Amino acid sequence: xxxxxxxxxxxxxxxxxxxxxxxxxxxxxxxxxxxxxxxxxxxxxxxxxxxxxxxxxxxxxxxxxxxxxxxxxxxxxxxxxxxxxxxxxxxxxxxxxxxxxxxxxxxxxxxxxxxxxxxxxxxxxxxxxxxxxxxxxxxx
Amino acid sequence: xxxxxxxxxxxxxxxxxxxxxxxxxxxxxxxxxxxxxxxxxxxxxxxxxxxxxxxxxxxxxxxxxxxxxxxxxxxxxxxxxxxxxxxxxxxxxxxxxxxxxxxxxxxxxxxxxxxxxxxxxxxxxxxxxxxxxxxxxxxx
Amino acid sequence: xxxxxxxxxxxxxxxxxxxxxxxxxxxxxxxxxxxxxxxxxxxxxxxxxxxxxxxxxxxxxxxxxxxxxxxxxxxxxxxxxxxxxxxxxxxxxxxxxxxxxxxxxxxxxxxxxxxxxxxxxxxxxxxxxxxxxxxxxxxx
Amino acid sequence: xxxxxxxxxxxxxxxxxxxxxxxxxxxxxxxxxxxxxxxxxxxxxxxxxxxxxxxxxxxxxxxxxxxxxxxxxxxxxxxxxxxxxxxxxxxxxxxxxxxxxxxxxxxxxxxxxxxxxxxxxxxxxxxxxxxxxxxxxxxx
Numbered sequence: 352x353x354x355x356x357x358x359x360x361x362x363x364x365x366x367x368x369x370x371x372x373x374x375x376x377x378x379x380x381x382x383x384x385x386x387x388x389x390x391x392x393x394x395x396x397x398x399x400x401x402x403x404x405x406x407x408x409x410x411x412x413x414x415x416x417x418x419x420x421x422x423x424x425x426x427x428x429x430x431x432x433x434x435x436x437x438x439x440x441x442x443x444x445x446x447x448x449x450x451x452x453x454x455x456x457x458x459x460x461x462x463x464x465x466x467x468x469x470x471x472x473x474x475x476x477x478x479x480x481x482x483x484x485x486x487x488x489x490x491x
Numbered sequence: 492x493x494x495x496x497x498x499x500x501x502x503x504x505x506x507x508x509x510x511x512x513x514x515x516x517x518x519x520x521x522x523x524x525x526x527x528x529x530x531x532x533x534x535x536x537x538x539x540x541x542x543x544x545x546x547x548x549x550x551x552x553x554x555x556x557x558x559x560x561x562x563x564x565x566x567x568x569x570x571x572x573x574x575x576x577x578x579x580x581x582x583x584x585x586x587x588x589x590x591x592x593x594x595x596x597x598x599x600x601x602x603x604x605x606x607x608x609x610x611x612x613x614x615x616x617x618x619x620x621x622x623x624x625x626x627x628x629x630x631x
Numbered sequence: 632x633x634x635x636x637x638x639x640x641x642x643x644x645x646x647x648x649x650x651x652x653x654x655x656x657x658x659x660x661x662x663x664x665x666x667x668x669x670x671x672x673x674x675x676x677x678x679x680x681x682x683x684x685x686x687x688x689x690x691x692x693x694x695x696x697x698x699x700x701x702x703x704x705x706x707x708x709x710x711x712x713x714x715x716x717x718x719x720x721x722x723x724x725x726x727x728x729x730x731x732x733x734x735x736x737x738x739x740x741x742x743x744x745x746x747x748x749x750x751x752x753x754x755x756x757x758x759x760x761x762x763x764x765x766x767x768x769x770x771x
Numbered sequence: 772x773x774x775x776x777x778x779x780x781x782x783x784x785x786x787x788x789x790x791x792x793x794x795x796x797x798x799x800x801x802x803x804x805x806x807x808x809x810x811x812x813x814x815x816x817x818x819x820x821x822x823x824x825x826x827x828x829x830x831x832x833x834x835x836x837x838x839x840x841x842x843x844x845x846x847x848x849x850x851x852x853x854x855x856x857x858x859x860x861x862x863x864x865x866x867x868x869x870x871x872x873x874x875x876x877x878x879x880x881x882x883x884x885x886x887x888x889x890x891x892x893x894x895x896x897x898x899x900x901x902x903x904x905x906x907x908x909x910x911x
Contacts, residue, residue, distance in 0.1 A: 365540065368540060369538075369539060369540050370535055370536050370538065371536060371537055371538055371539055371545045371548075374536050395510055396510050396511060396514050397511060398509075398510065398511055399509060399511055400505065400508060400509050401572075405511050405551065405554075406551075406554045406573040406576065407547065407548075407550050407551025407552070407553075407554045407555065408511075408547075408551065410547050410550035410551065410554065410576065410578070411545065411546075411547025411548065411550065411551065412547070413547075414545075414546045414547045414550065415547065432541075432580075433546045433580055434579070434580060434854075434882060434903055435577065435578060435579045435580065435855060435903050436546065436550070436577070436578050437575065437576070437577040437578075437717040437761065437857060438550070438575060438576050438577075438578075439574070439575045439736075439744055439761060439763065440572075440573055440574060440575065441736065441737045441744055442737070456719075456721060456756070456759070457721045457722070457756070461881060461905070461907065462854060462905060464719055464721055476736070476737070479736070479761075481717065481719060481759075481761060483719065483854055483855050483903060485881070485882060487881070574714075574742055574763055575715060575763050577717060577857040577901065579876075579884055579901060579903065581876065581877045581884055582877070596859075596861065596896070596899070597861045597862070597896070601741060601765070601767065602714060602765060604859055604861055616876070616877070619876070619901075621857065621859060621899075621901060623714055623715050623763060623859065625741070625742060627741065645820065648820060649818075649819060649820050650815055650816050650818065651816060651817055651818055651819055651825045651828075654816045675790055676790050676791060676794050677791060678789075678790065678791055679789060679791055680785065680788060680789050681852075685791050685831065685834075686831075686834045686853040686856065687827065687828075687830050687831025687832070687833075687834045687835065688791075688827075688831065690827050690830035690831065690834065690856065690858070691825065691826075691827025691828065691830065691831065692827070693827075694825075694826045694827045694830065695827065712821075712860075713826045713860055714859070714860055715857065715858060715859045715860065716826065716830070716857070716858050717855065717856070717857040717858075718830070718855060718856050718857075718858075719854070719855045720852075720853055720854055720855065
């Protein structure tokens with residue numbers, strides 16, 4: 352297997368071990384070192400009263416895409432914990448197939464930066480985010 | 492009924508009409524004009540691989556608390572749509588009973604500002620957020 | 632003159648009318664519809680106690696780059712006022728020649744989104760920002 | 772001298788050593804452990820084309836108020852470097868006397884959180900910010 356395939360398989364295994372991610376229903380479509388694309392279906396139960404995807408749900412997708420992008424670029428033994436995240440909602444998100452692309456901006460010794468965007472089937476950006484992560488070594 | 496009770500009842504009815512909010516399981520504990528307190532139980536299915544409440548779930552709570560605080564202070568016929576939200580994660584959030592307090596900072600003609608915090612049973616702040624909302628008149 | 636030249640000239644005239652921008656010393660290096668590149672020299676008086684460019688100064692550059700990018704894409708008669716801005720500091724900024732690139736993400740009827748980055752002479756990203764702007768029609 | 776006076780004196784000495792802060796003209800009005808109030812006069816050279824205080828200038832005040840609040844609560848030998856800052860502009864800022872209040876939200880082993888607000892002479896909030904800081908031990 353090439354590196355891309357290995358990275359994608361590792362992230363899929365990771366997502367598969369998490370009750371939260373399984374329930375949420377997101378899939379790792381593509382991954383390479385420092386970049387990841389998630390696929391996800393927005394359904395009735397994700398909609399707010401206006402019939403649009405709830406902003407918290409989009410924030411969840413964006414946070415996960417950034418976190419996995421960072422995970423894909425970290426060596427073993429380092430953690431990644433979200434310190435802060437800023438989300439902008441550019442366009443209303445209707446039910447249907449969405450994708451979230453996460454990307455590393457910089458990984459330092461203790462702090463990492465990433466960004467992500469959620470796009471619809473026409474590749475229009477519906478929401479995007481930047482985030483800061485703590486990526487020091489796990490303490491055991 | 493006094494104003495507080497009326498506001499709380501209106502927000503409860505609103506949350507009750509939303510499939511998303513019912514599934515998520517949050518309750519309106521208290522509300523007055525411009526302030527709201529939500530109660531919510533973090534369960535197994537909300538946890539990430541480290542056994543902590545997923546950051547996207549906390550963002551959902553914070554966004555909802557801010558949105559309802561603004562709703563409680565808006566006259567009928569005005570919308571409230573999240574434009575952007577920034578979340579800071581101050582402490583790890585363990586499963587159990589959490590509360591989210593949302594508060595209006597300013598409501599203008601077209602833009603409103605709010606903030607919110609999630610606290611645990613010991614009233615420690617686990618996460619907090621600021622947000623910007625579009626609050627113009629609904630177009631019909 | 633082609634459109635690019637016209638846009639750059641208009642932004643230069645605008646910056647030239649502002650006491651703040653003249654004092655600050657930034658120049659419009661390039662501009663097209665929705666994008667702008669500013670040049671600026673970080674000098675002694677911009678440094679904090681660690682000898683690095685003060686974060687507020689970088690925020691000023693980023694805010695200006697985003698604002699001018701939006702200005703370059705707005706028709707006459709519309710205002711652009713910063714509602715909120717989030718800045719990430721990726722690397723320490725040393726004195727010397729810096730550039731700030733601003734770019735429109737979306738311009739709506741009332742709200743616009745932009746982002747910007749400050750890069751050094753080696754084109755390394757030192758800081759970046761996202762921002763939200765109010766862009767409704769001027770009231771007279 | 773009591774602790775408050777000592778803290779204020781230390782911050783004043785710190786600000787006095789910085790060319791940037793002297794040029795900018797801010798003063799430490801009050802300080803206690805984890806809180807600081809700065810005074811500052813917005814003059815002609817700080818105004819944008821609409822005659823309002825430039826958003827980057829307010830960001831500078833907010834960043835400084837947060838940084839000094841954290842400094843006031845840190846033991847010697849620890850650094851404080853801004854990682855990220857989010858600023859909301861609630862009301863237009865006119866020339867005149869402004870104050871900026873900074874406050875620590877949490878100081879951890881490596882990361883600290885703070886917030887700040889800029890108020891006018893009538894104590895109305897014109898802008899506010901939240902920030903994240905790296906506060907590990909200086910290496911040397």
